[in-house]
Each structure stands twice: as structure tokens, then as C-alpha cells.
Amino acid sequence: MKTLINIKDLHASINGKEILKGLNLEVKPGEIHAVMGPNGAGKSTLASVLAGREEYEITEGTVDFDGKDLLELSTEDRAREGLFLAFQYPVEIPGVSNVNFLRTALNEIREYNGQEQISAKDFMALVREKSTLVELDSKLASRSVNEGFSGGEKKRNEIFQMAMLQPKLAILDETDSGLDIDALRIVANGVNKLKTPENGAIVITHYQRLLDYIVPDFVHVLYDGKIVKSGSKELALELEEKGYDWIKEELEKAH
Amino acid sequence: MKKQSYTENELAKDLENQEYKFGFVTNIESDKAPKGLNEGIIRFISAKKNEPDWLLEHRLKAFEIWKTMTEPEWAHVEYVKPDFQDITYYSAPKQTKKYESWDDVDPELKETMSKLGISMEEQQRLTGVAVDFVMDSVSVATSFKEKLKELGIIFCSFSDAVQEHPELVRKYMGSVVPMTDNFYAALNSAVFSDGSFCYIPKGVKCPMELSTYFRINEGGTGQFERTLVVADEGSYVSYLEGCTAPQRDENQLHAAVVELVALESAEIKYSTVQNWYPGDKEGKGGVYNFVTKRGICERNSKISWTQVETGSAITWKYPSCILKGDNSIGEFYSVAVTNNYQQADTGTKMIHLGKNTRSTIISKGISAGKSQNSYRGLVQIHKNADNARNFSQCDSLLMTEECGAHTFPYIECKNSTAKIEHEATTSKIGEDQIFYCLQRGISEEKAIGLIVNGYCKDVLNQLPMEFAVEAQKLLTISLEGSVG
């Protein structure tokens, strides 16, 4: 069966310090994978490396993204190929409206894929449809990108952008952190509604709380730069109950 | 592995490779004065222009004053002082007669204009903008004059105004910027070549944007433009000024004077997009732009200056408002971009004389390369100016580690009822912002365009629509890297 993304033996470092130390992960179309792990394990690093943040040096490994060598693509081309990152800390761009930002992005993606520019009318219809989906106040769509948004609004805006750009693979980096239960439900709902048999998602979190709403097909534990344990949803519950220490102990025993 | 996204250093490198895009020269034979400055040259200019005696006397008086003055040293700029005896003070394209219609216009001139992106036909058809094209020192094409005439609006070259409306010129010229004002204003008053004149009669709202495109075309020709806009009681006018210049090795001095007069309840909106040759990436050549721009507001009137500055090697420019009448309003919105070795010292003066006068200053500086960008502003509240208000916001955006941004706000307040607010920020263009855009599929060039235009939004919003689009493109061009 076809894979959406296949990460093999990925090693990445920053400022000479190795953070990812031989990471393997494969996501097939239609699957949702949860990646859990303690603070500092390298979860955001994985997201940044896949998105193409250039401060990181890839020292080993390969990443196949829907038949293409992901690591050879520029950041913007990865996005245009359908990789989307919902940021743990969304960035503010003063004076640039969300709408202008998204229209620019959407048209760049369409141009890359040999499609025509979207008309203003169709675009606005899409904005209305997708903002309803994530219960985003339509006023936020015309405000400057993330400027003056509350923490929850920023996260919801990430999901709104994801809905607008319809990526093949979405990586959600702790989209649940800092959200109250209502916001959490809305964000999760958005993700569930956007799920199709063709696309997939990597949901990074360190609470199992989100997984009550987004049911993952697989749960992985990322620890010290590697996936050290994989399982079904039950693994998340076990982690919730016992914390990460038992994994550490298990690992130490194995050595 | 190939690094794919964007760093500050790459950006800095790209910006240094930015060459001037509109570097070209038109070959039109010139009729010029010998180099140098003396009484004889001033008489030559005045005679060439067939001026009345009072104007010749005005020039000679200004020249006497100028000789006693020295160049100002206080601005945060460094340059080799121009040799005023090595400048040609008059040059006119050799034309026997002025054009009656568009068809008569020299094809080479048309070519120049289309390179500038302002082909007459297009301007006329698409925008309804009346264009007074100033080529070197003499106006060579004027349009929409007839339509304006019906409303009693006068919009013509300064020389024509001297011939046709001497009483207006005599009454207002020098009333806002006296010849004694400063070194460059005195020089301009002595040797000004041409420029534009505009008069809006009482109660008339000018139905179109009035626009003049200036251009320096002769190597080594100093440009001493003179602009006078008079808005009579209750009238309104929006005036646009924009320019570009050919690539040159030697420095070209430009010392213009712009005077605005807003009589009771009148409003003048004066917008500038300025893109003169800034010099090459080593900082050689480029235009010296020493401009004196000032407006006076009578009761209930309003003057807004909006400027987008991307050119010149050195810019020294402080569009100002004298808020003389009660309830009058002065505004200054500015974007100044400096790159490579450009130096800009710009800002404004808001002089509050009347009661309930209000002023707003929004200044956005963008520095790239090794450039220096300074904001210098003065807010002066005189003792009779009860309830005067000022709000100033001065932001600086840095694109590299090597550039500089400086803010010099001066406040002089002699009335305790005044309210003055000042805000200032300095930030570096965010790598995080660029990465965020890239991750959404937006190219780095477009990302910088978006971010910079967003940063300047409060100023760009003040420009008339078509001009705003042009200005946004100019900002993107002046900051774009050699991407793709």
C-alpha cells in the first residue's frame, strides 16, 4: 500500500547538538498518528525538520513524501506539495490580513500545481465555508494574521488555515496546549471533519486529553530523539496513567 | 544537504545585489547654461524664461542671501559636499514649440514615459489622472488642462504660471518657505528652473488627482524645482508627485522647494512616491535630495503629507505644517526605505500656533544593506495654542545587522493644555514571520513583500488607490532579493 510519508533513520542536529537520533515513522493515507513524549524529547524539532526549517542540519536519514524526496524540496515547495504545519506558537504578521495571506498562499499552491488562480468570489465562499467549520468568527478572517488573537484564537486560526489549504499531510504541534475544553472540542472537530481516505495527520501532544476527541490509528512515544514505542490508542491511556518514567526504565533495562 | 529556506545573511546578500531598475537615459539635445553660479547665470536663467523684473530681483536677492549661508551639518548623513560651481543650473530639451496634442510628442519621450510605466494614453484612459510631465527643467506635455479650466482650476508649469498668473505667484511664492529659510531653499529661490503651480478656487473640489512626474535627465544638471499649491477657501485637492532617474556616476543635486497654502476650511493632500537613483551597491553616484517642503494651514483647514521614499543616495527632507489657524490639522505619513549605502534623514515639523490644532505623525523606516535611516521630528506648541494635540509614532524595521536606524524626536511645548503622545519601536524583520509564510507555500520574495507592506499599511492606506498599488510594487522591488 502507498505511503504518505515515510521517515527513515532521521538524524538532525542544531548548533552541533543532535536532537533527532534515528527516527522512523510511516503514515499511510487516511491515518492519524499521535506522537507523544515528554518536554524536550524532540517533537517540535521533528515538525520543524519536516517543514524545512533551515537552522537544523540533517546528518542522516531519508524522508519520502508521497513519492518525492522531501529533504530536497524547499520549505515553500513542501507546503505546495501538501505538507502543512499547525505551529505550536503561531506567528503574528501585523498589517497583513488573514484573507490576503491565505489568498496569496492558496494561489501560490495552485500555481505550483498548474491550476488557475482562484476568483475572489470563489475564495470568499471558501472562507465562509471553512470558517464555519472551525467555528471561527468571520471577523477574525479579515483581521491581521494572528495579531492580537487570544491563544485559543491563534490555534483555531491554524486549523482554519489548514481547512483552507487542504493539505495531504497535516502536522499539528501541540495544537491542544493552552485550550479550554470547548476550544479543544472545536479544534478536534475541525480535524475530524477534514479527514478523508486520502490525507493524513501527525498529531503531536503530550496530554492524552486531545485523543479523547481525535481518535488516532496509532500512538507513538518519542523519547530522546527516537520513536521508542508504538501502539494503539490504549498506549496513550497507559502513558496518562503511568507517566513517561516507566518507558525510561524499560529502555534502561533493555540496555 | 542544500539549505532551502531563508536566513538574515542571505537576505542581506540579496539586497546588496539589488541594482537600480530604471537606469536609462534619454537622448534629447539640451540647451544648457555654462557650468557655475554667479549673477550672470541667474540673469541668463531669468532672461531665458522671459521673467518679469520682480522675479529677477527676487532671484538676485536670494543669491545674495545664499552667499552668506553655509551648508547645514546637523543631519545624520555623510557625503562629499557638492561643488556648486561645477553644476549646470539651466538645461532645456531643444524644442521649438510645445506640443498641442499627444501625437506631436517626441517618440523618444514617449518611450521614456512608457519605460517609466506611465504612458500618457494609459494614464488618460485608465485613471483619469492629469499629468504634467517635467522633463529636465521644462514642461513638455500637459493634459486635462481644458477640463480643469472649466472649474477655474489652474494646473500648469511654474514658468507658465509666472507668465499667465503673475499676481498669484507673486502673492504666495516665498510666503511659506522664505528665501532666508535655509541654505538649499535660498539656493532654490535664486536658481529654480521650473516646477508646478496649482490653484484651486473657492469652494471647488478638484475632481481628479493632480499628478506631476519629475525626472532628472541631464548628467550633472542640478534640479531646482519649485512647486506651489494654493487651495482657496473651502476647496480640496489631492496632488501626486512621483519620480525616477537614470543611472549616473556623478552625484546629482536636487534641491526642491514645495509650498502649500491651505486657506480657510481648505484641504490639501500631497502624496509623493520617490525613487531616484540611490547609487550603485558600493554607494557611488546617486541623487542628493535636499528638499524643503512646507505647508501653512489657515482656520479649519487641513494638510496631509504622505510619502514613500525608496531612492536617492542622500535624502534630507522634512515636510512640515504650520498650523496657524484655529482647529487646523496637519498630518505626516511616511515610509522611508534605505538600502546599500543610502542615507536618509527625514521627518517632519508640526508647528502649532492656533487653538485646537491637531497633528498626527506616522513614520515607518526600513533599513537594509549598510544604510542609515534617521527620523527627525519636531513638535512645537506655541503659547497661544490651547488644547493642541499631537500623536507621533515612529517605527523602524531592520533587515540586516549592518544597517542603522535612528530616531530624534524633539518636543517644544509652551502651553500646558497640550497633549502630546509619542511612540517608537525598532524591530528586526522576523525570520519566524518569513518561515511562517514559506510554510504556507508563499515564496520568500512575496513573503517579504507581504510583511513589509503590512508594516507600512497605515501609511500606504493614505495614498490614492492607483498610487498605493505602485508604491507597494516599488517597496517590493526595492527590497526584493535575487530569488528564483
Ligand SMILES: Nc1ncnc2c1ncn2[C@@H]1O[C@H](COP(=O)(O)OP(=O)(O)O)[C@@H](O)[C@H]1O
Ligand atoms: N536552538 C537550539 N539550540 C540548542 N538546542 C535546542 C535548540 N532548540 C531546541 N533545542 C533543544 O532540542 C531539544 C528538543 O526540543 P523540542 O523539539 O522543542 O522538544 P519538544 O517539542 O518535544 O518539547 C530540547 O532539549 C531543546 O532544548
Ligand SMILES: [Mg+2]
Ligand atoms: Mg514542542
